[in-house]
Amino acid sequence: MNLRDLSYFCAVAETSHFGRAAERCHVSQPTLSAQIKKLEDELGVTLFERSNKSVRLTAVGQEILLIAHRVQEGAADIRRAAMAHSDPLAGKIKLGIIPTIAPMIIPSLLAMTGRKFPALHLSFVEDMTDPLEDMLRSGALDAAILATDPMHSTLEEIPLYDEPFWAAFPKGHRLAQKSHLVAMDIDPQELLLLSEGHCFRDQALSVCRHAVSQNAAQADTRATSMETILNLVAAGAGVTLIPALATQGGRLAETGVIARPFTKSPRGEGASRRVRLVFRRTSPRLQLMLALSEAITDDLPPLVHAVPKEE
Amino acid sequence: MNLRDLSYFCAVAETSHFGRAAERCHVSQPTLSAQIKKLEDELGVTLFERSNKSVRLTAVGQEILLIAHRVQEGAADIRRAAMAHSDPLAGKIKLGIIPTIAPMIIPSLLAMTGRKFPALHLSFVEDMTDPLEDMLRSGALDAAILATDPMHSTLEEIPLYDEPFWAAFPKGHRLAQKSHLVAMDIDPQELLLLSEGHCFRDQALSVCRHAVSQNAAQADTRATSMETILNLVAAGAGVTLIPALATQGGRLAETGVIARPFTKSPRGEGASRRVRLVFRRTSPRLQLMLALSEAITDDLPPLVHAVPKEE
DNA sequence: TGATATCAATAGATAATAGCTATCAAAAGG
DNA sequence: CCTTTTGATAGCTATTATCTATTGATATCA
Numbered sequence: 001m002n003l004r005d006l007s008y009f010c011a012v013a014e015t016s017h018f019g020r021a022a023e024r025c026h027v028s029q030p031t032l033s034a035q036i037k038k039l040e041d042e043l044g045v046t047l048f049e050r051s052n053k054s055v056r057l058t059a060v061g062q063e064i065l066l067i068a069h070r071v072q073e074g075a076a077d078i079r080r081a082a083m084a085h086s087d088p089l090a091g092k093i094k095l096g097i098i099p100t101i102a103p104m105i106i107p108s109l110l111a112m113t114g115r116k117f118p119a120l121h122l123s124f125v126e127d128m129t130d131p132l133e134d135m136l137r138s139g140a141l142d143a144a145i146l147a148t149d150p151m152h153s154t155l156e157e158i159p160l161y162d163e164p165f166w167a168a169f170p171k172g173h174r175l176a177q178k179s180h181l182v183a184m185d186i187d188p189q190e191l192l193l194l195s196e197g198h199c200f201r202d203q204a205l206s207v208c209r210h211a212v213s214q215n216a217a218q219a220d221t222r223a224t225s226m227e228t229i230l231n232l233v234a235a236g237a238g239v240t241l242i243p244a245l246a247t248q249g250g251r252l253a254e255t256g257v258i259a260r261p262f263t264k265s266p267r268g269e270g271a272s273r274r275v276r277l278v279f280r281r282t283s284p285r286l287q288l289m290l291a292l293s294e295a296i297t298d299d300l301p302p303l304v305h306a307v308p309k310e311e
Numbered sequence: 312m313n314l315r316d317l318s319y320f321c322a323v324a325e326t327s328h329f330g331r332a333a334e335r336c337h338v339s340q341p342t343l344s345a346q347i348k349k350l351e352d353e354l355g356v357t358l359f360e361r362s363n364k365s366v367r368l369t370a371v372g373q374e375i376l377l378i379a380h381r382v383q384e385g386a387a388d389i390r391r392a393a394m395a396h397s398d399p400l401a402g403k404i405k406l407g408i409i410p411t412i413a414p415m416i417i418p419s420l421l422a423m424t425g426r427k428f429p430a431l432h433l434s435f436v437e438d439m440t441d442p443l444e445d446m447l448r449s450g451a452l453d454a455a456i457l458a459t460d461p462m463h464s465t466l467e468e469i470p471l472y473d474e475p476f477w478a479a480f481p482k483g484h485r486l487a488q489k490s491h492l493v494a495m496d497i498d499p500q501e502l503l504l505l506s507e508g509h510c511f512r513d514q515a516l517s518v519c520r521h522a523v524s525q526n527a528a529q530a531d532t533r534a535t536s537m538e539t540i541l542n543l544v545a546a547g548a549g550v551t552l553i554p555a556l557a558t559q560g561g562r563l564a565e566t567g568v569i570a571r572p573f574t575k576s577p578r579g580e581g582a583s584r585r586v587r588l589v590f591r592r593t594s595p596r597l598q599l600m601l602a603l604s605e606a607i608t609d610d611l612p613p614l615v616h617a618v619p620k621e622e
Numbered sequence: 623t624g625a626t627a628t629c630a631a632t633a634g635a636t637a638a639t640a641g642c643t644a645t646c647a648a649a650a651g652g
Numbered sequence: 653c654c655t656t657t658t659g660a661t662a663g664c665t666a667t668t669a670t671c672t673a674t675t676g677a678t679a680t681c682a
Contacts, residue, residue: 328629329629329630329631330628330629330630340629340630340631341630341631341632341633344630344631344632345631345632348631361629361630361631362629362630363628363629363630364628364629366629366630464648464649465649
């Protein structure tokens, strides 16, 4: 049995005429006759009672016609479903974002996709890098925005932008006197860090390499969110590093926290992290990933830098 | 698209493994891969996200899987329906019978089919030959039991039996003195006939050929049923011919009507009619027709005669 | 780290089949 | 009696589903 055979069958049943049915199916009459015969042989029943003058459905034929219509409707539903999903820039997409990026990027991301991909429905999961990669690999996420090279070879990445680090300290702090800082300006004793697992903790530490060994004193004050750390900074508990985009929006000034960029090195390499769109190498939505990354990099905020093309 | 493709698709979706799915479908893995790819191309969507380590349904794939199951269920329903109708000796059959046969044959017919074809459901239409032939040709009937050669070449017949004619007259009638009659014994003035359209009317007249022209006197007393005629006979209104089987059951004796057979001619040809099973030449139920006619002739009542084999 | 195992995809050849044109055979109608 | 209609048949071709053998890419294990 075959969907084509069923459509031939329906055509004959509805026209009561092999020739006209063949025309409707865009095949020759002998072809159609042969296929009907094949179907009858396969089912072991006679579907039509034929004579030169008339073609009449048998009792089984009538019964089967009803079911055949149902089956063909199902086939049409499959085509419809496929059609509805054939736009690569449409549908639902579940995006994981690390906590040091999520709050800053989600509003603009939603605005941008609403504008450029009106048929796309985004949902978000905010978690740390490792759990996000796990979810990505298991299929629980379609993509993630991360700030590290993906660990697994099954994952693919598209660079989005480089985001410099800034130092944040309370108003009146000695660092406020300089417009640009260097890593050594940070006093390891003062440095506040996110809890382990946050990639930004490791990145901040690698900027302040001199602080690694001496930071043990702060072991008991590791905050689980940027928000908490900045509150600690505002309260005068220390200084910290924050990603550039976290300086936006005026929240810092309100709480009396001051932020300063670092001086760029001669080669233009300041302290920064590379933010990437990550997804399974096997993802069927590569096209969407490319479109999405391009849309993001097309309209970057001034505080971050597009990735140089040759990379 | 194709029912086979859909079953391949379902197999892969359910095993998440091309090799095992291929095994389940009894085809090679490359075959299955190719067909899935073809299906994806045709639908314009990716159904599976494949890697060496895992095969995962996409969102469209999940949606389509549900519909595909529905479609396959429909295909199974078609096969089931065909299976249920594949026994040629089962199902419903609508049988037309002329009024001068119906009352005598229906009880034994029902008993016989109930015994020999328990899966067969008979229903009956009692009418005169012409309307029955029309219904037969239009498909409103599956078969008919008639006593005439079918008029249309589209109809086929199987002889069942030859049924002699008997004369019926009131108790004390002069004919009662003879044990066997000849046609000329019938007085045209007395002959009562069924109304026009009944084949038995014409057959009775052809037996009493001498009565044809002289029967005009009875023109106003044509009864529409054998029952009525016999009541007239019982009341002394005349004599009539009846088919042999109408003499069964004791009803005649109760009403004081006497029946006598005719003498057979030297060649064994008495006055009689041939009763046949008639159906469309194109009928898909030829097998049932043969079985049915054989079952009827296998167990004829003593008053009728099997049709000689050479005919 | 290198060897092995796993698994889907690809290549190339073959078998099955759906398709065509031309023709036939039966029946109906003028 | 001839013509028309219509489904079935015959013979051939194009398509395609299928096979085996192999590749290439990962993952696993020693």
